[in-house]
Structures are given as structure tokens and as C-alpha cells.
Amino acid sequence: MTLYPHTMTQSTPASEDPPAGTSTEKRPLVELTNVNKHFGSFQALTDIDLTIPEGQVAIVIGPSGSGKSTLCRTINRLETIDDGGSIRIDGEALPEEGKALARLRADVGMVFQSFNLFAHKSILENVTVGPIKVKGLKKAEATKEAMTLLERVGVAQQAKKMPAELSGGQQQRVAIARALAMKPKVMLFDEPTSALDPEMVQEVLDVMVQLAREGMTMVVVTHEMGFARQAGDRVIFMDEGRVLEDTDPETFFTDPQHERAKNFLGKILAH
């Protein structure tokens, strides 16, 4: 049983056929070029250049205030970036505003630390609202797909309940289902387990591991070392708005290059 059957079968649009000889190369799904972000005079992101190829699970890690959330949020333009930089999703530049932006946003699933399920809608409606209102699916079809997704994240029993009636772990799994219902090309997770009671962390990580196994492209801000090692292909260590290290998980955890990375690892491993 797969969580997300669409990922592996997506093909590049005909108009953007990769040049011959690069067919074994994974196509870049998320490309950040020269991304800078100021909040007033404070610079939250500095010179970020990142390419996330299809199917990669990139773990973003770093001290509080280092810009991890901001990075995530710029990727689906919940935050704008400074002039001069660019962000491309599957080759397409993020549009400024309006319908085109909304359409591209639907390609980027986002899971928040605080779940953010629509509080006045049932679990099922939370998952169907996007497909119905954004993609124009028929209600019956959207419901069928939503139930399949809820089944797979293990909360189908709760479909009729309201978000506040679910545990944090269940809510977060619904939030993942809600994002997946849009059939996104890439999923962003901003500390998806850090607001959860410890006993609920694993159930959410299990869903994410499964998703990673199925080939979903993921950017995951997390301090869960176990998850990073098990599912991560790459670790991006951020500090003061810059990418300080960018390597594979094993190398990062066993042999960090920068003093700041060592300090940081020392702190979180001590816990």
C-alpha cells in the first residue's frame, strides 16, 4: 500500500524535455537562486542557493532564529523574497500574486508546526476543500480520494470529527493528508513534530518515512535525528540565515565541519 502513488509516475511536461544525455539526472524540483530575505533591516536569509532534485528528502537543521522557517515559507511564497533572487518550482518561477501563484502553491504542500487544520471544518472537509475548490474535483471524487488518504495516515475513523476532537498527532497526520490531497510535487514540513507530546511524535514520523520511501520530494525542518538518518538524503545546516553545511546525514552527524555545527549538535544530542 502506498501513501502517495503519484510521485513516481510524474513526468516532465513535454515542452520541457530534458536535453539528451541528462535522462538519468533527476530533474530539479525546487531551485533557489541568490535568495535573500529582509524583515525591515534584519536579514533573515543570506545568499541561499539550493537545488532540490526530484525524490530527495532534504533535512533543514539549525539553531532557533537561523531562518529555517523563513526558508520553508519563501518556497511557497508565504514570505516574499528580496529583488534579485529567484525561486523555481519544477522549472517554473514563482509568480508574484493571484491565480498563477495559487496554482503553483498547490504544487507545494506545506505542513505546519501547529497543524493549522481548518477549525470549523470536519476532518474529511479539511482534506476535500482544496481538491474541490482549487482543483474543481466533484465532491464524491474528492471524498473518495480523501478517505483513501485518511485511511493511509490512519485517521479514517475520525473523518466526521472536528479537528479539536483529535489528538495532536492525529491532527498532524490529517494535515499531511490535506497537503497530499493536492497531489503536490514537493512537500515542506516546518518542525512537524515539535508541538507534539513525545508519545505522538513517532506516529507522525512514521507517516513521513513512508512518504519518503515512496519517493516524495521533501524539505523537512526537524531536529529529529532518527528521522534525519533514516529518511534523509541530505542535511542542510543553517546558521544566521546562511547555509553553513550541505552534506549527507551520516557525514553531518559524525563529522560536522564548522564549529557552530559541532556546538549545535552537541546541544541537541545532549538532550
Add this chain to the structure above:
Amino acid sequence: MNGFFELFAEYDVLGAFWMNIKLTALAAIGSFILGTILALFRISPVTSFRTIGTAYINIVRNTPLTIIMVLGVLAVWGQLKVEFFGDFDLNFFAYAVIALSLYHASFVCEAIRSGVNTVPLGQVEAARAIGLTFLPAARIVVLPQALRGAITPLGNTLIALTKNTTVAAAASVAEASGLMSTMIEFNPDLMIYIFLTIAIGFCILVIPMGIVTTWLSDKLAVAR
């Protein structure tokens, strides 16, 4: 007791109150629609819309209702000769409904906006993240929650509107307060009965509104 019978026999007290009820109902609908649109203006990402919304609120909310009513009748009807209905009474009734709607829309807008403030930012971000644009996100996610959070101030606005329908007397609409003036003029001996009739009449209209507001606001509260 006889005083009451005399009044009800001689004057169309119920008819006058019925007029207040009609004014309330129509102006409630009008001000709710306009107020919601204004609230959307005020939370819009487009700066000029926000400016328009803010300007409307500041001007209309700070102008006395009587002035708006009289301005409509004297300027728009009297000078510009704008007529909604050929029938004299119906035309002034329409003026009264419009003036009441325009005025209370600013309070509805502020009530809804206070409701919007009860909706966590994360709800909007989640809506945007699944690809909803501003209006669908407002309609599907923000307003339904904002309205539930705004029931108490909306109820208060409705109560104020009900009482403010008496200002329609300034537009010669035959409603309860106008009838009160007439009754006092012709039956000054029944003064106390007249006052009680009108006061009790409004209490009967308004008290249930307060009760229903409280009940709804508990029942519809969004659990977070």
C-alpha cells in the same frame, strides 16, 4: 389599564412597531452585506482597498445617523430628486433603509473585523498553502470563523440598529417613535401610558435578540 386600551384603540401602535421591524430586518440585511464587503476591503492585500474601507468606516461611523438620514432626504431626494419609488411613503421608507444600512455597515464591518482577529494567522496560511486565493480563502476559511467569533458584537449592532430605526422618523416614516410624538401631542394626559407602550414595545423586540445572541455565540463557538 384603560389608558393602554384607549391608545391601542385610537392609534395603530402595532402597525408602527411593524414598521420598525421591517426597517430593522431590511437594514440588517443591507448593512450585513455592505459590512461584510467593507470587512473584506479592510483585510484585503490591496492597499487601495484597505484605504477605501478605512475611509468609509472613519467617515460614516463618526457621522450621526440623523445627519445621514436628513442628508439623504434633503440632499439626495430634495435636491438631486432621486426617487426609488413613485409612492411617497415607500420612497421615504427606502431612504430610511438605505441610511440605516450605510450607517450600521460600518459597525458590522468592525464587528466582523474583531471576529477576523480571533482567527489565527495559521488558518489563513494553511488556506493559501493549499492554493486558495484571497476571496475563496476569505469565504471558505476566514469569514465562517470570523462570524462565529463576531456574534456578540454583531448582536449588539443589531440591537443598536433596532433602536436606531426610530431615527427614520426624520425621514417621515410612520414608525413607533413618530407615533409616540403624535400620541403625546393629542393625548398628553396619557403620557405615562404612551411612554410605557413604546418602551415595553422595544424591550419586547430587543430582549430576545440579546438572549439569542448569547445562545448562538456559545453554540457556534469554534473549538480550537
